[in-house]
Amino acid sequence: MDFDPEKLESLVGNLLINAIKYSDENSHIRFNVSELSEEVKPDGLGYSLFPHKRYFQNRLLKLVIEDTGFGISKEDIPLIFNRFSRGTRTDQKHKEGVGIGLLLVKEIVKLLNGNLFISSQPGEGTKVVVLLPITNKATQTEPTKVYAQSAGNEIKNPEFHSPTPISGKELPHLLLIEDNDDVVYYLETVTRKNFQIERAANDLTA
Known part of the structure; x- marks a missing residue:
């Protein structure tokens, strides 16, 4: 589908x-x-x-x-x-x-x-x-490299998280300092295509 x-x-x-x-x-x-x-x-x-x-x-x-x-x-x-x-x-x-x-x-x-x-x-x-x-209108394609990398990085370190740059492209860094996992997950979802995300649970690791 x-x-x-x-x-x-x-x-x-x-x-x-x-x-x-x-x-x-x-x-x-x-x-x-x-x-x-x-x-x-x-x-x-x-x-x-x-x-x-x-x-x-x-x-x-x-x-x-x-x-x-x-x-x-x-x-x-x-x-x-x-x-x-x-x-x-x-x-x-x-x-x-x-x-x-x-x-x-x-x-x-x-x-x-x-x-x-x-x-x-x-x-x-x-x-x-x-x-x-269920629709079948799109052209069938292989999983993209971007998705393969993001899927491999789903297990997050609660203290600090620094994923690999997407497709080798040098993206600006974004540091998220937040101890609520739901908030961090949402912010990563809406920003990870444009930023390299780094995460810290508190400012002691920043």
Whole structure:
């Protein structure tokens, strides 16, 4: 299918990271990919970020990420895709907000003309369903060197990160000093094509 590897990786990665972040060590996280060739009925899929759209394509890519973690209250579900939202969960281990990872997910789904549904029960877990239309209009190409390098650099050092210059081109350096992984991930996503990113968790290593 036609797809942007960086956007799809960011979409799935952020949803998986969030599922892991809000699950304890005994939880289960499932990621399922399938193809649908029939009209999707939104009933039962959960809360939707966007108005349900009728897809004129015969094929849809369905991504499902389901966990048995802490869950989200019905009141909080519409809020978690807002920037730095903070839910009403009372457990002491997870007082921080969800950062901007889910906001990025929302924007990517919208950009790809897809839809996203979420259902959850506190104490039982959360299920996210992403639907993306499948198209085959683009010319088939090999993975670019830029993407191959970025994929190889996904494991980040929490203290300092200095990737290889893209395609050997000397790009200006950008130092990010931030201890919130969600913020750093978002900033790297929107700047890494134009800068060599260096990361420090605090100014002691700058």
